Amino acid sequence: MRTHQLVQSWLEEQLAAGRLAVGDRLPGERMVAEQLGISRASAREGIRVLEAMGIVRAGVGSGPGAGTVITANPGAALGAALRLHMATSHLPIEDIVQTRLLLETWAAAHARPAAPAMENAAALLEAMESSAPDEKEFLRLDALFHVALADAAGNVLIGAMMSSLRESIEGYTLRLTRTLPDWAATSARLRAEHRDIHNAIRNDDGALAAEMVANHIEGFYKEAGFSGS
Missing domain, CATH: 1.20.120.530 (GntR ligand-binding domain-like)
Incomplete structure (x- = not known):
């Protein structure tokens, strides 16, 4: 299974279990990588693919809009x-x-x-x-x-x-x-x-x-x- 598919499957499980919802921020790349047993670079790649798919939106900086948010578009x-x-x-x-x-x-x-x-x-x-x-x-x-x-x-x-x-x-x-x-x-x-x-x-x-x-x-x-x- 490719990296982005691993990240997508993980996100689907989190959403189905109610641990995450639309509007929530994803955990950091390090935490995602640890949970999936992959490198941070691979976690980053997977999240970027999800962003291109319209599933998440990546923010910048350190304010309220920072972090990667689940958008489901x-x-x-x-x-x-x-x-x-x-x-x-x-x-x-x-x-x-x-x-x-x-x-x-x-x-x-x-x-x-x-x-x-x-x-x-x-x-x-x-x-x-x-x-x-x-x-x-x-x-x-x-x-x-x-x-x-x-x-x-x-x-x-x-x-x-x-x-x-x-x-x-x-x-x-x-x-x-x-x-x-x-x-x-x-x-x-x-x-x-x-x-x-x-x-x-x-x-x-x-x-x-x-x-x-x-x-x-x-x-x-x-x-x-x-x-x-």
Whole structure:
């Protein structure tokens, strides 16, 4: 078993036994090394891997923020893995579209009208509608809007998966805008659809919101010339 796997297994045991919890600080490298029977350098390496995975956050200095804190951010690890697969073209666009449809229609159907994330979604709508952003900025706001809707459903894992997909969505949609016949017309339609989806959720009509989200996602990709298999 590799060093980071030893440290991860140890941390899992500590969390399961209730000896550590999210927000707690890890023991020092020396103590971790002693408990696992490994060198301090190996313990340090293992903790750094956990930090890259979003499981812990390392602080600096000697004040209240010092030490390594358990954060449990699953989106960080998922996002890193997805970005690597994107770089090697291991995520076909069809797979992203299908995954978005599965996650986002469920999220829209279960989104809570009064969830704090809906306020964030509203602010993102305003940014898209009032500042006339360019394609790249518009699609960044667009992806964040869809993540906010997923967060409004209250499922932590769904939210983390959507958050991790965000950069992949931005990248593909930005490339697809080059094939659109009229970006101004498309962006105006997308803004109107965003608003309709947001209103449907605010009106507690999850079924309508889910239908709108499906049409919204599929409509963009079809307009860009992607029809799937």
